[in-house]
Amino acid sequence: MNDIKPAVEVRAVSRTFGGRKGASVTALESVDLSVAPGEFVSLIGPSGCGKSTLLRLIADLDTPTSGELSVFGKPARQARVDQDYGIAFQQAGLLPWKTVTGNIELPLALHGAGRSERRARVSELLELIGLTDFAGHYPDQLSGGMQQRVAIARALAESPKLLLMDEPFGALDEMTRERMQNELVRICAETQAAVVFVTHSIPEAVFLSDRVVVMSPRPGRITDVIDVSLGGPAERDDSLREDEAFFRGVAKVREALHGVPVAGARGVDTR
């Protein structure tokens, strides 16, 4: 049967925010995007070009002004109800009254996983994010980067088939960031998860992605889609970061971004 549904399908989606005194901002205009199951797609573009808006629409945290979105063939709303995806946004969004363990196991608890299953999964995830010693700490006892890692672990708790991530590594130091990127590549290979990943870092987008979607601001549009796939998880290790193919990918994305109006180019990391 040939009915494999895309993980994400965005068709002719526009989102206009009404402003005071009638002024309005077209955050997205006529955006089309299809993400295949297991595919890793990054969104990159100047500050204000609508990346977070697009992610929020996919997650059904906002509704489009026009156009259609589906997640695994379902309306975005249904996918949210069914919890078909994990979310990690820039603000960690942890529950302050729950410990690190309590926060990570929350999605599992909501779905009725038993205590021993939850504890086993949480200890795996704590190891992954390097916070085993902080299992009993509360969010306000952690640094911003540590909180962010807890939020990532929570998003991964149920091994979702789709991950929506908005600058999830923005608050991490460079070493931790690269380690989390390596882990994300491994996790995606293991779980076959599709990922829509917002970042300001060109190298990060190139290292992680099958495709990089370049956007321009006001109105937010997709201006380029660049194939950068640098191979499977076995090839994507630290040595790739010094590889010719990697530098070529970085150059391609940078050139595409330079086609984007300079007025909106603040906030784009052009390392």
Ligand SMILES: Nc1ncnc2c1ncn2[C@@H]1O[C@H](COP(=O)(O)OP(=O)(O)OP(=O)(O)O)[C@@H](O)[C@H]1O
């Ligand atoms: N709730 C809202 N109400 C009004 N305008 C909004 C709202 N959310 C976003 N916008 C506007 O939509 C545009 C796109 O915002 P968005 O947050 O999607 O940008 P972004 O690409 O994620 O930027 P950044 O890289 O800075 O995070 C901006 O001009 C912003 O002011």
Ligand SMILES: [Mg+2]
């Ligand atoms: Mg944003």
